[in-house]
Amino acid sequence: MNMKKIIGLVLITVLGLSLFTACSTAKNTSAVIGDIDFEVVGSDVLTDSKLEEWYNENYKKEGIFSIDSKEHKYILVGAGEEPTGGYSVEITSVVGKEDSISVDAKVNAPTPEQMVTEAITYPNTLIRISKDSRKVEFGEFLKAVVEEDSEDTVEGTGIFVGLADSNSCEIKVDGEATPFRLSEEVKEAAGSLEMNQKVKFSYYLNEYEQMVITEIEIIED
Numbered sequence: 001m002n003m004k005k006i007i008g009l010v011l012i013t014v015l016g017l018s019l020f021t022a023c024s025t026a027k028n029t030s031a032v033i034g035d036i037d038f039e040v041v042g043s044d045v046l047t048d049s050k051l052e053e054w055y056n057e058n059y060k061k062e063g064i065f066s067i068d069s070k071e072h073k074y075i076l077v078g079a080g081e082e083p084t085g086g087y088s089v090e091i092t093s094v095v096g097k098e099d100s101i102s103v104d105a106k107v108n109a110p111t112p113e114q115m116v117t118e119a120i121t122y123p124n125t126l127i128r129i130s131k132d133s134r135k136v137e138f139g140e141f142l143k144a145v146v147e148e149d150s151e152d153t154v155e156g157t158g159i160f161v162g163l164a165d166s167n168s169c170e171i172k173v174d175g176e177a178t179p180f181r182l183s184e185e186v187k188e189a190a191g192s193l194e195m196n197q198k199v200k201f202s203y204y205l206n207e208y209e210q211m212v213i214t215e216i217e218i219i220e221d
Contacts, residue, residue, distance in 0.1 A: 031134060032096040032132075036094040036096050037129065041126055051074065055126070058078065060122040062079060063138075064076070064077050064137070066136040068131060068133075070131070073101075075128070076124060076125075077089050078122065079107045079124065081120055081122060082120070082121050083206075084116045084117060085117030085118075086110025086117070087107060087110065088125075089105060091125055092105060093139070100134050100137050104138075104141070106141070107142065107143045110208075112207045120167065153202050153214065154202065155200065155202050156203065157199065158201075160172075160197045161177050161195065162195050169213075181211065181213065182213055183213060186213050197218050198218065198219040202216075
């Protein structure tokens with residue numbers, strides 16, 4: 001190989017590296033640093049089967065999830081399971097950093113006087129931004145806490161009927177099957193109970209007029 005060919009190959013290689021570096025730099029500098037505009041959307045915009053599957057797998061979970069399409073990055077923030085309707089997820093900011101996108105969000109709880117659906121719900125909010133290859137992470141995620149009033153605790157006895165689901169059970173009180181919610185502290189204990197066992201329990205009435213059991217144990221005959 002003569003000297004002219006060697007010089008030509010070197011120049012081509014240098015030029016190629018320069019173009020690659022320029023493209024990489026352009027890609028990095030095009031990413032928004034600071035506040036990012038976002039749009040709140042409904043799940044009906046996810047017409048692609050891959051996007052639909054991603055949403056269905058995650059909307060009941062607590063956390064932050066993201067997926068890229070051809071034109072957008074979709075970000076889903078879920079509150080997990082809540083005992084009633086009336087809860088909502090609010091995205092307060094989306095901020096671009098050098099290597100990530102930080103999302104601040106909060107979960108709003110219903111007010112005591114608000115009429116709500118008496119059913120388990122999975123509040124979440126779906127947003128989209130311009131396509132962006134950076135990873136998505138939580139900045140601040142605030143969850144509403146419902147205060148319990150220990151002064152209103154009531155004690156009772158009855159016959160354990162069984163679990164309605166992982167968060168509630170039925171106890172026959174004065175001959176009538178009565179539904180109760182289960183606090184986190186008693187879920188394991190309630191799960192070990194058997195049908196027709198005699199039990200004593202303590203409960204309080206929450207702001208949604210639901211009876212929530214805080215203690216439960218078997219009454220030995």
